[in-house]
Amino acid sequence: MFGFGVLKGMSVTLWNFILSYVYPKKGITTVQYPEQKKEVEERFRNFPFLVYEGAPDNMRCVACDICSKECPPKCIYIIPEKDAQGRVQKKPATFDIDYAICMNCGICEEVCPFDAIFMDHEYELAEYERLSSLLYHKEDLLKPVEHFAKIRPTDYGRIEATRAAKGVKGRAQPVAGAPPKPAETQQSPPATS
């Protein structure tokens, strides 16, 4: 019968319509966003942040410049700190990430030998202006290691375990050595998940 197929199709839409009223749990899959928020997954990655231990001055980053060189869109900009004699210190004086350019790939986190940079869960970052307000400086990027432990407990456990096994801060790199710490270590196999 001509038109039967249309009616059959309409029965599907009718069924879905009824379902959304009778069983809202099954029928409605949307979330009323600003009021309700979905829990993000643990592995969700958005934008990178820098990790410090204790005080913001005690950051893990040693300004080795690896992340900024590996970054595909080149959105990281680092200048190492210099002391009074002009010698390069293992600490960044400037550490800028342009969030307008960052494409959330997470490669900086993977290549960092000192576990200093991780991807954050923050996603409400809208700004009225796209140049200076989305250029994040060192002060904006620094977050305590406890924040990382809170948002990604599984990864935190794994990374802390490998760090404890090595004794310190990752492997020694030709670009920059491990920062001064009581137990200095040598080369160890790359940490993989």
Next chain:
Amino acid sequence: MSDTAVHSQEPQLLEVSIGPQHPSTHGVFRMNVVLDGETIVKLKPVMGYLHRNHEQLAENMSYLASMPYTDRLDYICSMTNNFAYAMAVEKLAGIDVPERAQYIRVLMAELTRLINHTLLVGFLLNDLGAFFTPTLYAFREREKILDFFEATAGSRMMCNYFRFGGVKADLPAGGMEQVKEIVKNYSRFLDEFERLLTSNEILRSRCQNVGILSKELAVNASITGPILRASGVNYDIRKVDKYSIYDRFEFKVPLGKVGDVYDRYYVRILEMRESIKILQQLLKQMPEKGEILSAKGAAAAKSPRMWKPPAGDAYGRIESPKGELGFYLVSDGSPKPYRYHVRPPSFINITILEDMCLGQKVADAIVILGSVDIVLGEVDR
């Protein structure tokens, strides 16, 4: 209207530029159409609005650094793009992939095929005028798969999940249950989808015998993917090449008879059912535990800028949901590829648009374009 115009013997041709922002063009795409009344006598696709210099970009950075860029080629199927690129680099450097990683890869590729075909059917119906009901049903199902991608890879669309010699991370806790749930419920959703669409008379009259693509033309124009199979050519790289572990699964290659828009629609529905079969077999066979990244691959992932594949060239290809997706790489032994070339299925499939549209009505051109299944990120690169 003057007398000469009415009585003139010459056809009054009208040139219309459809796009570049037409709602049904699936991106920034333009068609220059010459019309005789409502019939198309000439059609010229205009593309390049989304050109991002993908190949040149990749030639100026390390091998791993272009992995996130491949996500952005065909932004609906980022996992299969990763797959093809990873395969090309693995061939180039001779990296082997562990067993469990192979299974995870095929799992991701088949889920991506489900996403792509579901979305395509939704948007095709949008082009036909069934405004957004089928699309939103498609989105609802896709959402479940994207949730799984997010839990596994960290991102919903731009997954950046594959690495040379494996994958980035193992499935999360509870990931397998999530997949089993998706696979269990998907054929029920497809039944619902078909009840809504397949026997619908409006869809049939708009799609049947519209935009017929003959077998010979399809082969001559090197069309691949579901469009080729809808024209009745049995060619599926999963069967022909047997890459990765596709020889371990039993599945059929659905073929069309006429090669019209309806066949292209229906072949995709059938392909989704075959994908579900593959996934069911895969979930039974998949090893519980195992390595997910080989040692050689781990070295490449840890310091990409220092990693140098040997000089030579390689071509890695897979059956992406849209057709044959291939990456051709030439290495000169340096950390950057000397030449990086993409063979995008969308771009090559769009070349026959004019042949399919000639003699059809202008409203059908939109439907035919929808049935070709292009993503402009891949066409323009």
